Amino acid sequence: MSTTLRDILDKLLGRQPASAKTARDRLQLVLAHDRSDLSPELLDQMRREIFEVVAKYVDIDLDEGEVSLETEDRMTALVANLPIKRCQAKKPSSSNESSLPPKEQKATLTPKQESPLPPKEQESLLPIKETE
Amino acid sequence: MAPTTRTILICSGKGGVGKTTLTANLGIALARLGVNTVVLDADFGLRNLDLLLGLENRIVYTAQEVLAENCRLDQALVKHKQEPNLSLLPAGNPRMLEWLKPEDMQRIAAMLADQFDYVLIDCPAGIEDGFKNAVAAAKEAIVITTPEVSAVRDADRVIGLLNTHGVKPVQLVLNRVRPKMMANQEMLAADDVTDILALPLLGLVLEDEQVIVSTNRGEPLTLSNSKTPAARAYANIARRLQGEDIPLIDPAKEGLGLRDKMWRLMQTKIF
Ligand SMILES: Nc1ncnc2c1ncn2[C@@H]1O[C@H](COP(=O)(O)OP(=O)(O)O)[C@@H](O)[C@H]1O
Ligand SMILES: [Mg+2]
Numbered sequence: 001m002s003t004t005l006r007d008i009l010d011k012l013l014g015r016q017p018a019s020a021k022t023a024r025d026r027l028q029l030v031l032a033h034d035r036s037d038l039s040p041e042l043l044d045q046m047r048r049e050i051f052e053v054v055a056k057y058v059d060i061d062l063d064e065g066e067v068s069l070e071t072e073d074r075m076t077a078l079v080a081n082l083p084i085k086r087c088q089a090k091k092p093s094s095s096n097e098s099s100l101p102p103k104e105q106k107a108t109l110t111p112k113q114e115s116p117l118p119p120k121e122q123e124s125l126l127p128i129k130e131t132e
Numbered sequence: 133m134a135p136t137t138r139t140i141l142i143c144s145g146k147g148g149v150g151k152t153t154l155t156a157n158l159g160i161a162l163a164r165l166g167v168n169t170v171v172l173d174a175d176f177g178l179r180n181l182d183l184l185l186g187l188e189n190r191i192v193y194t195a196q197e198v199l200a201e202n203c204r205l206d207q208a209l210v211k212h213k214q215e216p217n218l219s220l221l222p223a224g225n226p227r228m229l230e231w232l233k234p235e236d237m238q239r240i241a242a243m244l245a246d247q248f249d250y251v252l253i254d255c256p257a258g259i260e261d262g263f264k265n266a267v268a269a270a271k272e273a274i275v276i277t278t279p280e281v282s283a284v285r286d287a288d289r290v291i292g293l294l295n296t297h298g299v300k301p302v303q304l305v306l307n308r309v310r311p312k313m314m315a316n317q318e319m320l321a322a323d324d325v326t327d328i329l330a331l332p333l334l335g336l337v338l339e340d341e342q343v344i345v346s347t348n349r350g351e352p353l354t355l356s357n358s359k360t361p362a363a364r365a366y367a368n369i370a371r372r373l374q375g376e377d378i379p380l381i382d383p384a385k386e387g388l389g390l391r392d393k394m395w396r397l398m399q400t401k402i403f
Contacts, residue, residue, distance in 0.1 A: 006317060006398040018317035023281050024324050030281075031288050031328065074291075074330045 145286030186350025196224025
């Protein structure tokens with residue numbers, strides 16, 4: 001969303017942000033969930049399965065990984081931010097015997113094709129159709 | 133059916149945000165612009181439209197008798213005394229809800245569309261059967277909300293349902309706006325709400341004590357040449373519906389002191 005002078009001042013002075021901003025942020029979050037109609041439980045399960053699938057191919061940082069819902073212009077998207085620990089890809093189904101020492105190198109999964117949403121940096125966006 | 137008739141559902145999701153007040157005031161305002169208007173009370177459970185229009189003592193028949201073919205439509209319609217371009221079709225007994233179907237509402241709306249230029253439907257709160265019946269009869273919709281999280285969230289649910297029912301256009305009215313709170317960023321701004329709901333803003337109605345006074349009397353604000361903020365807002369909504377290009381008021385500009393200007397600068401979006 002957008003930032004105002006007041007937001008910056010609030011941050012500098014360690015003040016609570018104006019309640020309108022809090023309202024906006026909370027609404028954005030709750031509507032992403034309302035619009036997708038995914039229960040928190042299902043979302044959590046999906047998150048775990050996505051991690052599992054991705055982990056088959058690359059080493060991802062499970063603590064930093066994040067799969068969440070975002071919404072803009074009545075378009076809801078599944079946003080995955082999965083930092084990769086090592087840049088070399090795993091061969092599918094082979095164990096991870098890599099010659100490289102495990103370097104803490106962060107990379108993010110980005111989609112190959114154009115997503116219908118304005119591309120966000122380093123995130124993969126999966127638009128979700130609105131359900132009734 | 134007159135092809136140009138506009139059948140507009142006035143809905144909100146949340147109760148008590150101003151649907152009935154908007155329906156009554158908009159009905160009168162449109163009638164005063166010379167268009168033949170009918171307001172249909174589709175809130176059978178908690179009907180109030182008659183009371184807000186001051187017509188509660190003139191009801192003989194209702195939509196119920198029309199549907200049961202116990203009376204003709206023109207017998208059930210209540211014409212407003214001071215504003216004969218406006219008629220009310222009252223809601224029947226709450227027990228109607230037990231058998232009322234979307235097709236019934238469609239039948240009523242079609243009958244009304246034959247005779248009127250505008251059919252405004254006062255929708256019940258919620259998204260259950262009452263809403264589903266009312267939405268079946270509508271071609272377009274006005275969603276009304278207040279700048280509060282619960283009302284906006286419920287409005288969002290309703291907009292989703294309007295979309296799946298193919299109702300369009302859907303426009304937004306923001307009600308009970310308090311300019312001071314908005315200027316202090318302690319109330320969601322109009323832009324915030326239109327961004328979040330992704331709807332065009334048809335009108336912005338300020339919080340106005342006169343709304344309550346007019347409700348007490350059963351005389352909608354738009355009936356007199358009242359110049360109170362809400363009265364002007366309702367009249368402007370009517371004219372915008374009629375295609376006039378009337379700029380929206382900017383609540384932040386309501387105050388013009390140095391302090392207000394400072395606040396405005398503070399809330400300018402810089403990135
Ligand atoms: N702009 C306004 N300023 C002040 N009070 C308002 C305004 N709009 C509505 N109200 C009040 O809010 C209450 C609910 O309004 P109502 O139109 O009955 O809501 P709904 O039909 O959505 O349940 C009423 O008491 C009404 O007088
Ligand atoms: Mg009502």
